[in-house]
Amino acid sequence: MSQIGLACIIDDDSMYVNLVKKIIEAKKLCKNLMIFPNGMEALDYFEALLTSLNKKCIPEIIFLDLNMPIMDGWEFLDNFTKIKNKLGKTITLYIVSSSINPTDIEKARQISMVKDYLIKPVTIEDLEAIFSNQVL
Incomplete structure (x- = not known):
């Protein structure tokens, strides 16, 4: 089974984020993890990607x-929906x-x-199911 290259968590709850991060790392569910504490920082990141379009940087x-x-x-969803297709990656x-x-x-x-x-x-089982279903 190939591993997901990059996943992204957009969440301001540091305890939750740290827990999920530990599970993902322990279970080796993906190679890299990006974390943003709010939608604005994440949106700024994705908008910046529109100019570089480095697919390795797109989760x-x-x-x-x-x-x-x-x-x-x-609000993040409203804005991200407008640029998502320009990123050229599912x-x-x-x-x-x-x-x-x-x-x-x-x-x-x-x-x-x-x-x-x-x-x-979210449970370990939830995360394992999500990451295993994602693999093509």
């Missing part, structure tokens, strides 16, 4: 939190949130680029 998977300061997950996006609000879940499922909505805490 195959994004885990996106909804509730963050500066730019939340919904990116699978998962929303990972502590929100169990059915409105949030339904809204997320209406967005075509959202593969799934995961409720925190």
Whole structure:
């Protein structure tokens, strides 16, 4: 099974991020992991990539939190949807949130680029399934 080259976590919860990072590293689910504390920093990164288009710097998977300061997950999705196709690489996006609000879940499922909505805490099994399904 080939390993995912690059995954991205956009989340301001450092305890959650560190936990997921440890699981991904321990299970060797991907080679590299990028972490952004809010949607704005992540969006700035992706917009900068539009000029270089270095495919190695574009993650195959994004885990996106909804509730963050500066730019939340919904705002990130609105903006990212506009530039995603210009990146020239398939990116699978998962929303990972502590929100169990059915409105949030339904809204997320209406967005075509959202593969799934995961409720925190994400389990080791969830992560293993996501990364193994991603391998082509």
